[in-house]
Amino acid sequence: MDVPRVARCVPGVEAIEALGEDRYRGLLRISVGPIRLALAGEVAVTLKDEAAGIAGMRATAADKGAGGAVSADLRIEVRDGARPGTSELQITTDAQVMGRIGEFGQPIIKRKADQTMSEFAANLARAVAGAGAA
């Protein structure tokens, strides 16, 4: 599994670097109006079942300036689609926001996370489709 390539499908991800043993270090930039967060953290692959088409990842990241942290569990699943010759991509996330960022607005971050995830899903689907065609 190409984690840096998957990670680059998340809007705002910069500088993904492999640490070995299925762990990676990266930076995610998020902006909501005038608010800019630079979440630096790690991604660990927690589940990899290529035969079943399932991958799990856990990401934890913190913003130095704001004194807050985000953690997210991610499950990516590829299944046969309803029509023959198609595939269905399902991404499930469970994210937590802690510290000042969370205080300022769990719901706002949640909405931003939803936007980020739907863009991620669209980018990932495009990347996978592109690779299939190549």
Added chain:
Amino acid sequence: MIAPYELHAPATAREALELLARHGEDAHLMAGGTSLVLLMKQGLVRPAHVVSLHRVGELRGITRSAEGWLEIGALATHREIERSPLVRAHCPMLAEAFAKIATVRIRNQATLGGNLAHADPAQDPPPALIVLAAEVLVLGPRGARAIPVEELSTDIFATSLGPGELIVGVRVPPLPAGARATYLKYLPRTEDDYATVSVAAAAVVGPDGTLPHVRIALGAVGPTPIRARSAEDALRGQRLDERLIAWAAALAAEATDPLDDARGSAGYKREMARVFTARALRALTGARP
């Protein structure tokens, strides 16, 4: 702890615009500072340059034009608008909406322009100004323009203001003759809280009970304040009765996209949007809410 920044205090709007042009994304305007300073203390906003507008006298004041438009400077505080004899005489609903914001201490400090630029969807002035068809007056690198308040907020904390633009004030046209207006704010927790939902409505009720003019806007029901256009369309030209009120209120609730938070779940807020839209419409007819 606030990260270090350079404070600028221009004396004119033109100087403020020059500072914005010079420092670009590194600069942030500050009016009353009630929101910005909190965000800076929390480290969520870290501008290298803060352009404080407190010396810019031309952004102050509340006047009324010969055509009956109220012109409110961006630096007018919430308290000044609440207590302004001009606003109270010519647009009492607006004075009432400002009187419902937070506490007197905050209203003495927070400004109209700052409120609109901050674009928090739960704030009180935007829905009130939207039903009044008010416009935001903006000055920027390409000159002056007016943006309907309805089109200002584009997302949570985001506006249609361009880079380097500055809100100089708001102008509020007179309501059509015979119009009534109301602003309801639902506060299930404390009196000084943000709204769980808020509803502003304005209408002319004709002698036969029909509505030739109606506008409805809601706050705290999604990422931006919204205008309930489908509800307005259902009401316009019709005779207002309980059945129509119930229908319009349901349409207004359908137009919402609330967020779950400590002030209520999304489903609860949607239901309260329905209840408070109905109450606002009853208030316009003079019936008991």
